Amino acid sequence: MDVLSSPLNAHCPVAHALEVLGQKWTFLILREAMQGRTRFADFRSIGVPSEVLTTRLSALVEANILTKRDYQDVGKRTRAEYVLTDVGRDAAVILGALGAWGLQHCEGTRPQPKWVDGETGSAATVGFIVDGEPIDARRVELVSV
Numbered sequence: 001m002d003v004l005s006s007p008l009n010a011h012c013p014v015a016h017a018l019e020v021l022g023q024k025w026t027f028l029i030l031r032e033a034m035q036g037r038t039r040f041a042d043f044r045s046i047g048v049p050s051e052v053l054t055t056r057l058s059a060l061v062e063a064n065i066l067t068k069r070d071y072q073d074v075g076k077r078t079r080a081e082y083v084l085t086d087v088g089r090d091a092a093v094i095l096g097a098l099g100a101w102g103l104q105h106c107e108g109t110r111p112q113p114k115w116v117d118g119e120t121g122s123a124a125t126v127g128f129i130v131d132g133e134p135i136d137a138r139r140v141e142l143v144s145v
Contacts, residue, residue, distance in 0.1 A: 020063045021091065025056055027098065030084075030091055033066065035113060038081040057082055065091065096126035 003022075009015035021027065025048045032043055043053055060066040065088035072078045092115070102109045115124040127134045 017094075020059075020065070021094070023056060023059070025052060026060070027095060029053070029056055029060065030065070030088065031095055033082065033084045033088065034092060034095060038083055040080070040082075043082075060088070063087070093126055096124070100126055 003009050003015050004019055006015075021030075025046075028046050029043050029048070032046060037043065040053065040057070043057070044050060048056070057066065057068075061068045061082070064085055066082040067085050068080050068082055070078050071081050096115050099112065099115075103111065115126075116122060117124055128137055128140050129135070
């Protein structure tokens with residue numbers, strides 16, 4: 001059953017986001033793309049099976065998260081690379097939040113590449129802000145509007 005066919009999910013932004021991003025391997029592919037990787041072999045190195053990777057990349061292109069463009073190394077055949085779009089870049093906050101949660105709550109995790117301001121190099125964090133000030137996530141409630 002399609003997650004969006006349920007009346008409770010039909011207009012839910014979380015359900016819609018999961019429809020696009022909720023498949024296994026998708027966030028790891030995005031993590032690699034955020035680090036500047038663009039080629040099939042780059043994404044393949046994370047352990048995703050080739051046929052699954054092909055499907056995920058196609059879905060990300062269809063959702064305008066990645067754009068597909070051709071490149072050709074000297075003396076080689078033309079191949080495709082996959083580059084983040086602005087829509088894909090906007091997913092950085094989701095990856096940042098998942099990573100922060102994983103570091104805090106999942107045994108065996110350790111710091112990975114950190115998020116930084118591309119202009120200043122200052123460390124960036126993800127969190128809830130109220131009136132310009134960060135607040136503890138445990139204070140936040142989700143309410144229906």
